[in-house]
Amino acid sequence: MSARILLLGGTTEALRLARQLGPETVYSLAGLGRVPDDLACQVRVGGFGGAEGLAAFIADEGIELLLDLTHPYAAQISHNAARAAELAGVPCWALRRSGWQPGADDDWREVDGWDELTCALAPFERPFFTSGREPLAHLHEIPEHQHWTVRCLQAEPAPPRAEIIGARGPFALDEERALFARIRCDVLVSKNSGSASTEPKLQVARELGLPVLLLRRPSLPVVDREFAEIEALWEVLQQRL
């Protein structure tokens, strides 16, 4: 019989893995993005109610292995996963994707949080935010000399001096080049997700000589096994299935 797995998702890698797994696996999503309806495994949507709620779910459902394949900036759920696995007495394995590394021609600057980011953005006029929904909560604070372009999962109406683009990766290099040309951005804002599917924007920034402001990665808990690549995790996982 196959091991009963709880797979915490929300990333491209998690969906790839979910496609390989059968009905004994529960694939869990927060519910912010698209929920696939063509998987053989069970799909569960919504939070568990903290680490204790997650531990209770693990016990109630007879889960034997917890897989944390959430986004590197989704720190809360990763901390909950590590704690819940401990409470429930099951192993937790995680995909800990490496961050992108700058090349010799890159002008990358790391910032810690929103306040530091807005200070670093002050000299620029046309920032392009690709760091999630956070800028949407600050649209009323756009400085007089700036125009913001914000790309996030869902578009919504934008105030003057802003454009909100709804789009989800992967993003192709040619399309990113065309977008940068159209919006005439002078600085790129990003998380350092390390994902190949969103990396082309960094190539375009490099080609145009644009600075990149990267939000610093949050610290994540140490778990029983950590994998830098989904292929390595899959190889070890197959021995347990």
Ligand code: NAP
């Ligand atoms: P977060 O701050 O770490 O988590 C907030 C809460 O959302 C958690 O405490 C948990 O609620 C619930 N949650 C998160 N992931 C879940 C999952 N896979 N299954 C069930 N509940 C989950 O997470 P976030 O940054 O809001 O991200 C939410 C989801 O989007 C994550 O699954 C992540 O993989 C994905 N995502 C995040 C980013 C990002 O930049 N943060 C980017 C791309 C995708 P309870 O405490 O109630 O259990």
